[in-house]
Amino acid sequence: MKRVLAALVGLMLSATAHAQDNYPSRVVKVIVPYTPGGITDVLARLVADGLSHALGQQFIVENRPGGGTSIGTRAVVTAPPDGYTLLMGTTVLSINPHLMANLDYDAAKDLVPIANVGESIGLIAVPESTPVKTLAELIALEKSKPGQLSFGSAGPGSIGHIAGEMFNQLAGTKFTHVAYRGSAPLLNDAMGGHIPMIVDGVITTLPAIQGGKLRPLVILRAKRTELLPDVPTSAEAGFPDLISTSYYGYLAPRGTPEEIVTKLNTEINKILSRPDVQEKIKQQGAVLTGGSPEDFAKLIEQTTKRYGDIIKAANITAN
Numbered sequence: 614m615k616r617v618l619a620a621l622v623g624l625m626l627s628a629t630a631h632a633q634d635n636y637p638s639r640v641v642k643v644i645v646p647y648t649p650g651g652i653t654d655v656l657a658r659l660v661a662d663g664l665s666h667a668l669g670q671q672f673i674v675e676n677r678p679g680g681g682t683s684i685g686t687r688a689v690v691t692a693p694p695d696g697y698t699l700l701m702g703t704t705v706l707s708i709n710p711h712l713m714a715n716l717d718y719d720a721a722k723d724l725v726p727i728a729n730v731g732e733s734i735g736l737i738a739v740p741e742s743t744p745v746k747t748l749a750e751l752i753a754l755e756k757s758k759p760g761q762l763s764f765g766s767a768g769p770g771s772i773g774h775i776a777g778e779m780f781n782q783l784a785g786t787k788f789t790h791v792a793y794r795g796s797a798p799l800l801n802d803a804m805g806g807h808i809p810m811i812v813d814g815v816i817t818t819l820p821a822i823q824g825g826k827l828r829p830l831v832i833l834r835a836k837r838t839e840l841l842p843d844v845p846t847s848a849e850a851g852f853p854d855l856i857s858t859s860y861y862g863y864l865a866p867r868g869t870p871e872e873i874v875t876k877l878n879t880e881i882n883k884i885l886s887r888p889d890v891q892e893k894i895k896q897q898g899a900v901l902t903g904g905s906p907e908d909f910a911k912l913i914e915q916t917t918k919r920y921g922d923i924i925k926a927a928n929i930t931a932n
Contacts, residue, residue, distance in 0.1 A: 636696055636873050637670040643863075645701045646685025648678045652816055652897050656730050656861050657701035659893055663884035664877070674701075681709060681931070683716060690723040694868030696877070700724065704772060704859040707917035711924040712770045712931040721917065726909035727863040727874055728881040731899040734815045735776050735833040735857030736844070740806040741826055748830045748850040751810060755786045764788040764810040765803065767796045770931035773812040775920055776833055776857035778927035780812070783852050803827060814859070815840055816898030833857035840898060860916065861899070862909050878906050 641664070645657045654676065661672035677685035682705045692698035706720045737748065745751045755762050764780075766773030769792040781788055791808060793799040796817040803811045804826040811818075811827075819840060821827040829844045833856055837846055847855035863881060865874060884890055885903045894901050923929070 634872075636876065637668055637672075639697065640670060641672045641697050641699060643672055643674045643699045643701055644685045644689050645674055645676050646678060646682035646705075647676065649676050652733060652899060653701055653703055653861055655897055656894065656899065657863075659890060660730055660863065660881055660884055663887075663890065664880055667880045667883065672699075681705065681713060683709065683713065683718075686720065686724075687718055689864070689866055690718045690720070692866050694866040694870075696865060696869050696873035698866065699727070699877075700864045701730075701861065702864045703861050704916060704920075706864075707913060707920050708770065708772070708775070708924070710917065711921045712929070721913070723867050724864040725867050725869055725874060726906045726913060727865055728878045728906065729860050729862035729902040729904055729909040729912060730881065730885065731861050731894050731897075731902050733859045733861070733899050734838055735772060735812060735859075736815055736818060736829050736841075737780065737810060737812055737831050737833070738803065738818055738822065738827045738829045739810050740803055740808075741828050742806045743809065743828070745830070746828070748845075748852075751830060752784050752786055754809075755788060760787045760789065762788055762809050763791045764812055765791045765793055765799050765808045766812055767799055767817075768792050768794060770924075770929060772857060772859055773814070775923050775927075775929060776855075777812040778929060779857070779923045780852075780855060782923070782926060783855055800827075812857070814898070819898055831855075838900065839895070860902070860909075860912055862902075874906055 643657055643661050645654050647653045658674050661674050664672040677688055689698055689700040739745050745754060764777045766777055774790060777790060796813055799811055800821055802808045804821055818827055822829055829841055831847050831850045832838055832844050833847050882903050885901055891901055
């Protein structure tokens with residue numbers, strides 16, 4: 614009996630190793646918890662197409678929006694950890710635990726990072742019609758009218774909302790938050806001069822900036838971006854801790870074999886090294902990242918803590 618059991622165990626281990634060596638042997642689903650067309654969807658499809666060609670099996674993107682990304686994320690968390698269901702996750706993974714008390718999963722424990730594909734950058738901008746030219750001038754203006762000025766973001770609990778409150782904390786200002794239903798109405802009001810300051814992404818504001826409708830004061834990143842090379846960083850403006858970037862990366866259900874994670878990470882980094890892919894990522898207004906699973910895990914951990922501290926201090930809610 615012991616010999617039979619040992620033989621069965623040996624066969625199972627051999628079959629598992631064989632399956633991992635032959636991965637992928639069938640179609641792989643990449644869940645994007647957003648509607649088609651946005652940067653998350655575009656980056657997911659760009660990498661999925663590269664993986665399909667590199668590994669000889671189709672990597673198909675499936676959009677599952679809703680629930681503040683929880684619907685799509687839950688679909689991956691509850692999937693078998695075999696490498697055939699992946700997630701294109703974003704910084705929302707680091708924000709939701711602090712805003713959604715009823716989440717029935719823990720992204721930090723239930724997902725394993727594979728590779729960070731890229732990041733988008735936040736910025737602070739004002740209407741072109743305003744006399745404010747620098748961040749220092751904006752702070753001085755608010756302090757001359759304490760509590761009377763507002764800042765807009767794409768929604769309650771959004772990255773822009775959190776970054777705006779972080780700015781208040783660091784600068785000692787009291788800008789009142791105004792939540793919009795997305796970046797489009799936010800930008801329309803800003804371009805019309807109806808709100809004195811906005812905090813949003815380079816990706817969404819770039820056309821208005823290039824069109825002379827918005828004036829960027831500072832990008833919320835440690836290094837300047839090629840997209841707006843003349844705009845100073847938050848550190849250059851005197852606020853090195855005023856950082857707001859968003860990550861976009863591939864993750865898998867916890868328990869996915871390390872060999873599969875390593876294989877996917879290696880191929881994704883190869884894809885990201887291609888000039889044509891780098892150009893497409895740049896066209897999306899994103900910054901290519903890449904790196905190891907450990908790099909991505911560390912970034913997620915740091916981002917989750919940083920945003921959690923800000924959300925708690927500013928009493929930010931998703932409502």
